[in-house]
Amino acid sequence: MIEKKNLWNSKIAAAALLDSVKKLDPRKMIKNPVMFVVEVGSVLTTLLLIDNTVHHRAGFGFNLQITLWLWFTVVFANFAEAMAEGRGKAQADTLRKARGETIAQRYAASGELEEVASSALRAGNVIYIPAGQYIAGDGEVIEGVASVDESAITGESAPVIREAGGDRSAVTGGTKVLSDWIKVKITSNPGETFLDRMIALVEGASRQKTPNEIALSILLSGLTIVFLLAVVTLQPFAIYSKAPQTVFVLVSLLVCLIPTTIGGLLSAIGIAGMDRLVQYNVLAMSGRAVEAAGDVNTLLLDKTGTITLGNRQAVEFMPAPSISAERMADAAQLASLSDETPEGRSIVVLAKTQYNLRGRDLGSIHAEFVPFTAQTRMSGVNIPGTRIRKGSVDAITRFLEEQGSSLPQKVRESVEEIARAGGTPLVVAENATALGVIYLKDIVKGGLKERLARLRAMGIRTIMITGDNPLTAAVIAREAGVDDFLAEAKPKDKMDLIKREQGRGKLVAMTGDGTNDAPALAQADVGVAMNSGTQAAKEAGNMVDLDSNPTKLIEIVEIGKQLLMTRGALTTFSIANDVAKYFAIIPAMFAGVFPVLNALNIMYLRSPQSAILSAVIFNAIIIIALIPLALKGVKYEPKPADVLLRRNLLIYGVGGMVVPFIGIKAIDMALAFLHLA
């Protein structure tokens, strides 16, 4: 659904421009104290400008320009916010189309089907959806299996299977059943569906200030008061020095000093952070969760599907003594031909590549497939006179013992060797003879090791969660490069681990999809639920990954960090800017009465009026200039904190001091060129 959009999409920009004027409403402005002060200043100068004009006082041109640029400052800040919101609105519109009114077939109390509007559905209703129809609301499949097109939500065009029971039972309103039919029990009332929440989120309608934003707002408000004090008391000092100032000049100084750059861009940064997540197909239920993602200390990663490919692959046949490798491979292949599991298929492939054994037609040899069951824990084939089985050591041992045989010592050693290496041994037996062991290996996802190294560089500890025994877990953990592992983990162990880490003050992130993951997802500071998961998991987590890709946690953490860094960088930049503005404005204010103060005019600005105007203009257009940075975020590299700090202090601290000297000087020259001051 979400394709990367051009930052300056003209349609969005036009709408944002209109919005930024609407946002001048003081009731809205007061939520941003810094910009509210600028607005009050603008109103003040506007009124004075009118008064001065009525009384034909001098200085109209300069005062008008100051007043206009003060208004521009407010509008530019509003524009930044409106731009960020606009990008979300465009996404919301797409989603809204999916939500459109549909007709649902509901089971009435009598058990008959009745046609109702989707808006009439309530939690608890049961509906029937045949192929070709849209699902009218969020719910759980209670009967049937169907392929569902979820592209409206995920952007993924390949259909997914939704079926009753298990972890693939959740369906989302607005998606379409492609084949077969399902019965769905509705779980949310109209207006509270997943789609509704998504729309509200991307639009920023339900956006609340995050804890860190609140703290930063307090800092900025405090600084604003300090500068208000400095400017208000400057007038008495100026009067004492017999060099009183006009309100236009004082308001200009105030607006230049208060942190308008970060004040104007703060909410845009927050909205853009959520938006960046959406571009990665991740929905954060709150800004707080995005912030927490940046702070994560510990990452819990499930082994299967996250660290390793979801399935194991056969890599070696280890025949028992006095059994030839070909014979064993042949039996193993026979036993696997009808086994459609990835493991089974990999055995067939290995036998083919290593011993050039081709698949045979099972029907011609009257073979009968014996599927895997939880009771026997084996699978295989029965050919008249021969029973071939493959399975875990315990299962095959039992199989052999039932026939009065036993597992040879040599085979047992092979089993242990494989286990030590982190693999899964699969023993093959033909009647009462153990033929050997197949080495099934977990394959670590490509590039994962590098990604985990990035996390380590950020100071994040990764813990692998697996149901494997500690021996196997240790090998995979080493191979993947995780810092620690939790072996033989049951859902409760996961929960305990999270609580233990949190007890040490750490923030924990995890992914999950099953209903039994829900408590841990809720407990974790960042719980990313897979969209393919159950409704319970999605409710419990504070983010949903629409692509259901567990490794995306790493991107989520990086986006969180980037959001925080952008905020810090622009705050530092904003404060550092003030140094140059003082050197522009203070000499300009007093050089008329005390020409010696021109010594402070180190930028050699042409005239006092030009100096003040240049500072005000710089202050306004720097907001516009930084909108792309606010929306895209500062560049993030996984480096230790001290390296990041050194780099960012240099760029945004030292740079923040130097840039306005250059900018103000350039504007001063431009104003002179245009004869504006």
Add this chain to the structure above:
Amino acid sequence: MSANGWLQFFVYSIVLLLTVKPVGLYLARVLEGKRTWLDPVLGPVERLIYKLSGVNAEHEMHWRQYAYAVLGFSAVSMVITYAIERLQAALPVWNPQKLSAVGPDLAWNTAASFTTNTNWQSYTPETTMSYLTQMAALATHNFFSGAVGIVVAVALVRGIQRTSSKTIGNFWVDTTRALLYVLLPACVIYALLLVTQGVPQNLAKYTAAHTLEQSSQAQANQTQTIAQGPVASQEAIKMLGTNGGGFFNANSAHPYENPTPFTNFLQMLSIFIIPAGLTYALGRMTGSQGHGWAVFAAMFVLFAAGFTTLYWAESQPHPLLHGASQTTVASGETGNYEGKEVRFGISQSSLFAEITTAASCGAVNSVHDSYTPLGGMVVLTNILLGEVIFGGVGSGLYGMLIFVVLAVFIAGLMVGRTPEYLGKKIDAYDVKMSMLYVLIFPLIILTLTAVFVLSPTIGLPALTNNGPHGLSEILYAFTSATGNNGSAFAGLSANTWWYNVALGWAMLAGRFLMLIPVLALAGNMAQKKSVPPSPGTFPVNGWLFTVLLVGVVLILGALTFFPALSLGPILEHLLLHAGQTF
């Protein structure tokens, strides 16, 4: 500037550096309630004090209780000081000069001044305060107010160090231990040292001496009254507690207060010794010695920069005195000698002035009003930065820690984590309290200065200089009071009803209004969990953090006060070089 002058600075710095660790270790032991080598002697005394006063030493206080205790203790002792001043004529003992009662506004101002560790003196001590007042009211307060500063700093450090704790210590225990194990024993030794150098310690009447100089009318030798009294005992705590209130009007320029080069060195050292040691105690108590040193380094960098500028400014020959030699024969130092003791010369005066304003001591051995405009700006700026360059005992550390919290908050985001300080996440409440602390300071200084410079009836008549220098004088007075420094720029006749009352309030607000947010911060920090450090943690040690901290202190201070300074000392400096003086 001379090689000798720089040598003084380096010797001073090295000796100071050598004291940091031992003093810090001792302070940490005392304040953590551990045994010290003085325990065999003082332990029983300490327990006796608790027994007699009914203090339960095991009881820990919530930050609000701690704040009430600080305020209550200070209020009661302030009232007592006021009473002694008002009643000194009627009290039977230790008033050999039969000095009359101190007037109500001056008594208020002085009581506020000594309670707040400011020691602003709107009066001439030797003609105003009886020996009893000097000892019982003023010197006692030097101990009390110093101890209060130390314990508040320790409460904040505890807040940083503790996790999931509701309490931050016991005010009565902390104060008792700070007094009993630190200030009292140190001052006993210090006072005796001063006596060996010739500082008087008696209760005698002033001596009338006949000088060789003859009065023109009477043809008789002139008489001179030589003031004296229990000087050494007050001098010790005056420096060690960064109080600064002189026994005599001339303060440490007076030969009885500061008779020898050794005492001068000792005085300078004793101003910084506890504030510097506290940075080590901070590292020790929080388990991050590197952080302690980083804070020390930031303070030291600001101190060294201030001294360099000040010494340079004072070493410039006066631009308007063409042709006249401005070099003394004795030391070979060139520069501005106005208002400086010839005994100390330019380097020792500059060093003393830098130290006494960087720390909120306020003792002086030269007249800051007579410094060059830029030199005057340095001492003024030292105070305007919030008295955090070592600062007052305790108050310097807690003031600097507020800046640390702000520095961590502003720059901490840039490492991609919500800011955390030594494992504690900085939340909205912490920022609110820190900003409150940062706000109150300029609010008082700028508002009161603005009111007084605008008022032709209450503000301006006290000025003896006009123009930008007059602005500096009024600004300095309110800055010194609010920063609890107490040094005077002089040139301002501040012993008027309006100034006494306003400065009194400025001192109280600058101390207690700012100390409440500090304790609130301590309380909020204490109840948090601590996140163990990792490579992703914001580093609060090392040179980078030191640079950051220095930058934040300078930028916040400069941005707040630059407009005022530009119309004061900066304008005066520029006008002086254009040939205009005030």
